[in-house]
Amino acid sequence: LKKANLWAPGEVPVEKIQNRLALRQLLEARGWFNESRGPNCTSLTPSMRGVTRSQAQAGLRGGLAAQVLALRGLRPASDVELDAAEASGRQAAPAYRRLELLTPFIGDVAELA
Secondary structure (H helix, E strand, C coil): CCCCCCCCCCCCHHHHHHHHHHHHHHHHHHCCCCCCCCCCCCCCHHHHHCCCHHHHHHHHEEEEEEEHHCCCCCCCCHHHHHHHHHHHHHHHHHHHHHHHHHHHHHHHHHHHH
């Protein structure tokens, strides 16, 4: 249960976490949701489906939002929508990171049970 991408030593990719959370907020504001898997504290991938690594690294305003919205048949985001999504991502990232730190401990308890 201790996945390397959740509990790896080194620098925390805060900007990537913020971008993914902002993208999720942007999609939710547009009414998009994934019916096959409900979101949880570590399930950010449904919003990233169809995105290459280079597009993800470009950031929300660098083409990530436009690509994801286009893949889902949604109109491009306005600056106001992007501002709101980025603010939401910055606000939610610290809580997400704190919850993420509990993953190894929960995994240990589950393995012992």
